[in-house]
Amino acid sequence: MKETYDCVVIGAGPAGCTSAALIAEAGYSTLLVEREKVPRFHVGESLMPETYWVFQRLGVLEQMKSSDFVKKRSVQFVSHSGKESAPFFFDKHDPRECSQTWQVERGRFDKMLFDNANRLGADTYDETRVMDVHFDGDRATGVTVRRDGETRQIAARTVIDATGLQAFIPNRLGLIVDNPDLQKIAIWSYYRDATRDEGKNLGATIILHTDAKESWFWFIPLADGITSIGVVGDRDYMLKGRGKPPQVFADELMKCPAMQRRLASATQSEDFHVAKEFSYSTTRRSGEGWVLVGDAYGFIDPIYSTGVFFALRTGELAADAIVEGFQKNDLSASQLGCWTKDFDEGVKWIRKLVGAYYTNEFSFGRFLKTNMQHVGNLTDLLIGRIFYDGAGDIFDDMDQAIEQSIRDRVSGRDM
Numbered sequence: 001m002k003e004t005y006d007c008v009v010i011g012a013g014p015a016g017c018t019s020a021a022l023i024a025e026a027g028y029s030t031l032l033v034e035r036e037k038v039p040r041f042h043v044g045e046s047l048m049p050e051t052y053w054v055f056q057r058l059g060v061l062e063q064m065k066s067s068d069f070v071k072k073r074s075v076q077f078v079s080h081s082g083k084e085s086a087p088f089f090f091d092k093h094d095p096r097e098c099s100q101t102w103q104v105e106r107g108r109f110d111k112m113l114f115d116n117a118n119r120l121g122a123d124t125y126d127e128t129r130v131m132d133v134h135f136d137g138d139r140a141t142g143v144t145v146r147r148d149g150e151t152r153q154i155a156a157r158t159v160i161d162a163t164g165l166q167a168f169i170p171n172r173l174g175l176i177v178d179n180p181d182l183q184k185i186a187i188w189s190y191y192r193d194a195t196r197d198e199g200k201n202l203g204a205t206i207i208l209h210t211d212a213k214e215s216w217f218w219f220i221p222l223a224d225g226i227t228s229i230g231v232v233g234d235r236d237y238m239l240k241g242r243g244k245p246p247q248v249f250a251d252e253l254m255k256c257p258a259m260q261r262r263l264a265s266a267t268q269s270e271d272f273h274v275a276k277e278f279s280y281s282t283t284r285r286s287g288e289g290w291v292l293v294g295d296a297y298g299f300i301d302p303i304y305s306t307g308v309f310f311a312l313r314t315g316e317l318a319a320d321a322i323v324e325g326f327q328k329n330d331l332s333a334s335q336l337g338c339w340t341k342d343f344d345e346g347v348k349w350i351r352k353l354v355g356a357y358y359t360n361e362f363s364f365g366r367f368l369k370t371n372m373q374h375v376g377n378l379t380d381l382l383i384g385r386i387f388y389d390g391a392g393d394i395f396d397d398m399d400q401a402i403e404q405s406i407r408d409r410v411s412g413r414d415m
């Protein structure tokens with residue numbers, strides 16, 4: 001480890017590994033540090049097809065194609081009454097290679113990205129924790145790291161915060177704004193031999209509502225016959241007076257016959273995990289010499305499996321802004337954050353889609369029955385194709401349908 005770098009990247013999830021790889025590839029000295037031993041366990045296994053372009057740019061597309069990660073070609077929804085939607089097949093809307101993606105074990109996937117950053121020239125260290133980020137006024141000037149019981153000071157022209165939900169710099173500078181409506185808890189585990197669909201829908205992510213829409217399950221098929229199964233609900237609903245997580249999971253499963261059927265001949269292969277999923281945003285994304293990427297930038301409810309794609313994409317955009325900043329000798333907040341406005345414009349559509357799912361009065365199935373013209377637009381959103389004019393056209397009609405369904409409930413009319 002050197003004493004000075006052009007860029008220090010904190011955290012080796014998909015966001016940090018992407019930034020480090022691209023900055024090192026551009027010829028700038030780059031340090032990537034991860035506090036845990038790589039590979040490390042992480043939730044977030046279902047990818048979006050738009051990850052394809054970042055994989056291509058990073059040079060890992062062939063590794064993804066030849067891996068044993070399960071191929072994901074669709075997303076499917078099961079309503080609170082047990083009605084199964086037709087799968088949203090990505091290639092039906094857009095028949096290209098990039099319309100297929102993967103369900104990944106994050107330990108292996110993130111290690112592939114970590115090794116790739118090293119291959120492209122970054123100094124990569126696991127079991128190395130950033131204890132402090134140094135500031136001179138608003139300007140980030142380096143970090144203090146701890147490795148093997150030893151503390152070192154590293155100077156840096158730029159610092160990327162890719163610490164995930166730890167959100168090191170946002171917490172330090174008080175930049176976090178919680179979304180009080182989306183304070184959720186997830187309880188999940190892994191099952192052997194859960195019943196999967198046949199054929200093209202075999203690798204689908206399936207999202208299943210429980211009977212009173214108080215929670216929802218994910219079904220994510222992984223390699224070696226293992227399936228990731230989790231349940232998500234409001235923090236208070238999931239925790240208050242409900243007993244331990246395995247009991248809450250079992251109770252919610254009783255309210256979801258479509259998931260019970262899929263688990264009828266399955267065996268649980270590890271203990272339950274629990275995570276807080278507190279959606280939040282940040283009031284600033286960059287400062288002089290520093291920028292946020294991935295979950296440190298903001299956390300969006302995982303219902304549509306957007307997190308890893310956003311981590312890869314923000315990692316890429318921040319890397320490009322930094323490389324351009326080095327070339328122009330401009331490491332200002334506006335240069336390092338020059339991509340954030342356009343990024344937020346696209347992400348806005350996903351936030352609206354999350355809001356629609358959690359509007360209990362609203363039914364996607366009923367909406368699409370009378371608005372078939374929007375199936376393509378909705379599939380685009382599920383693919384992650386949100387950064388183009390017209391990406392949010394569906395909301396012209398969907399917003400009205402949501403308002404109408406709420407009015408119907410208030411006036412006591414059937415929903």
Ligand SMILES: Cc1cc2nc3c(=O)[nH]c(=O)nc-3n(C[C@H](O)[C@H](O)[C@H](O)COP(=O)(O)OP(=O)(O)OC[C@H]3O[C@@H](n4cnc5c(N)ncnc54)[C@H](O)[C@@H]3O)c2cc1C
Binds near residue numbers: 047164
């Ligand atoms: C319950 C749940 C389900 C989810 N499901 C999905 C899904 O199906 N699909 C999807 O795309 N996304 C999903 N997500 C979101 C996804 O997990 C994240 O969006 C994604 O991992 C973000 O990547 P990242 O690189 O920003 O952060 P992370 O992957 O969290 O990586 C951050 C890294 O920084 C390290 N770090 C932290 N602090 C320090 C420090 N001080 N020094 C050194 N290293 C440090 C951490 O150890 C960690 O390895 C889910 C999230 C939750 C909570």
